[in-house]
Amino acid sequence: MILILFIFVCVFTFMYYFNVNKNYWKIRNVVQVNYAAWDFLFGKCSLPEVYRNIYNAYPNENYVGMYLNTKPVLVLKNLEDIRAVLKDSHCFHSRGYYVNDKEDLIDNLLLMNDYHRWKLIRQRISPVFTIKKLKSMSRSIYQCSDSLIDYIKNYQCENNKSIFEKFNFVAIGSAIFGVDFVTKNALQSPIVNALCTPLPFFQRCLFSLKLIISIQFPIVLRVLNIKIFDDYKNLILEIIQKVSKYRHETPGKRDDYIDVYMEIQNYESIQDASGCKINIDQFVASQAFSFFVAGVETTASAVDYTLLELANNEHILEKVHKEIDGIFHKYKQLNYYNVEAMEYLDMVLSESLRKYPPIGSMQRVATEDAILPSNLKVDKGVYVIIPTYALHMDPKYFSEPDIFDPERFSADNINKIKKYTYLPFSGENRICIGAKYARLHMKIMLAVLLREFTLKSCMYRVTTFEPNLFTLSSSKVEYELIPRHKRV
Incomplete structure (x- = not known):
């Protein structure tokens, strides 16, 4: 077929x-x-x-x-x-994916075409990423970081990016959904391995074909009842329902996505003044899935490219080590405020997101003449x-763009960057709802990694990326993490 x-x-x-x-x-x-x-x-x-x-x-x-x-x-x-x-x-609110109406997981902020539904869901999700909740999330991400270090030390033959993807699944699951991975090393959880195992080549091609058909021939998806993501629906719902059941039995709040779910769980649907309705279980599963889709692979790539550039630029790596060591010497562990205080690491991350934006292009479709x-x-x-x-x-906006230069994002220079030339998380009305979380997550990962490891100097350059519709991904990034024997 x-x-x-x-x-x-x-x-x-x-x-x-x-x-x-x-x-x-x-x-x-x-x-x-x-x-x-x-x-x-x-x-x-x-x-x-x-x-x-x-x-x-x-x-x-x-x-x-x-x-x-x-x-x-x-x-x-x-x-x-x-x-x-x-x-x-x-x-221009639509991204132009027209899918099988019976596929629940596609009805999320990433791919939704109905503006009223998108606006209603965005209003419901926005409270998940307030400063207060980001503070709580930072603790969860940091608590998961021991499993990342242990895994790297014990599984050095595994590709770094694949390790980062496993950690991201664990950290997002813990910080946003309150999932408690009970194995000794969370990255070895059967759930993590099941969801982070790369698809075989044929399945990757099939997945890409389905996406192309959803843009070019959406009626084919409906007629043949083809679903793109439905295999994950039951697993996602099972995880969320188990966590919410446990939380009902345990007093207190964690300020995360599950709290939002529990607040609306008794309603059959949510709706706005225009009468737009969204089923609760569909809402919960589809948005949860979108967080994993948007956060696992893209964040792993961003950290991977950042470490590559630090391996290529020893003087920048030295400054990053100095800043991270100073923070750990003063505070012993990371929290929201001291992560935000790492200004040079923030500059390095910003420059990495410029040179290697996780989403390399944004697609919109005109929903009416404009x-x-x-x-x-x-x-x-x-x-x-x-x-x-x-x-x-573009050298018009970033001089010598192939050069990795964090100083572009220093306090003196950042305001010189023209608006709409730097868009790692999109912008304006459709800016990524989890952008602040993503930066926090990546900075904690980099800080924890570079406290324990340094990088062997290398001169590897990414000259092209793997065939993909939107992302800039490469499985051939080469650098070596080396344990630091002298650290603060």
């Missing part, structure tokens, strides 16, 4: 490509490129890299038109256009791309 579906998609796309869309942008007086889809499908790079190549090829244009399979796509370059797309919830500030009309159904990776590596 899948093979037949794949052949159908390819044949239909080929016919549509050459007969319908071939002059879509030309007749609108927009520069059009016709090779982008093939560069991605038959190349060995990520789609954000393809967008960067297009971005760089037309330095004097405000935008470049292209199409991916059946969909006209506009790559934005003008900062005012980017601002408008990020800020305009009315016309006119951009540059005076281009965007028809309903057209996809617009904010090429984050290209913006971060």
Whole structure:
């Protein structure tokens, strides 16, 4: 069935490509490129890299038109256009995934198309990430960190990024959902291993195909009842229900996602003034799943790239060690305030997120006709791309962008960065709801790791990334963690 579906998609796309869309942008007086889809499908790079190549090829244009399979796509370059797309919830709130209506886990903040549902859920989720709750979460992340250090010391043959993904699952589960991993080493939990084991090659290809179909041919998903994430639904719900049952029997609050769930658990649904309704169990499972999807792999990549750059830049690594050692010498353990006080580590992380943004491009679709500030009309159904990776590596905005330079984000320089040129967590109305948590999580990971380990000097450079629709990931990052024998 899948093979037949794949052949159908390819044949239909080929016919549509050459007969319908071939002059879509030309007749609108927009520069059009016709090779982008093939560069991605038959190349060995990520789609954000393809967008960067297009971005760089037309330095004097405000935008470049292209199409991916059946969909006209506009790559934005003008900062005012980017601002408008990020800020305009009315016309550009959708990411353009149209999925099987029966798949509950897809109904989350990451992929939701219904603006009223998105707004209602965002209002319900926002209290999870207040400063008060981040303080509590910082304690949970730090308490999990011993398992990270022990695992690295005992399983040095395992890829560092895969270890970080396991830790992220444990830390997010503990900090946001109150999950207590009871094994001696939390990273060896059967649940963690089950969810963090990389998919076989065929399943990865199948997953990517389903995502492409959800954009290009959503009716196929519905007709064939294909579900992308449904395999995880029961496991996610089981975890949350077990934790909430335990918490009902235990007095006190932890200021996390489970507390939000427990507050609304007695209602069949939640709704807003417009009458938009969301089933409680669907709400809980889908948002929980989105936290893991958004936080596990992307955070692991960010930490991985940061350590690589520190291994390549000994003088920066030395300054980071000095700051971390000073904090541990003064406070003995980490909390929200002393993590925030590590200003140089924050600069290093910010620069890493510039050079290697976890999400290399952002996709939106016009839900109605719109006119951009540059005076281009965007028809309903057209996809617009904010090429984050290209913006971060544009020498107009970041001089010598290939150089890793944390000083770009010093107190004296950070205000010189043009708005909408640095977007590691998106921006405006759709800024990542967990951005503050993610930075806190990554800083604690880096601080704990670099207290116990240093890095062997290396000169490895990432020249290209693995084929992926949005992320900038590489399984070949090379650096070596070495135990520190002299530390404060």
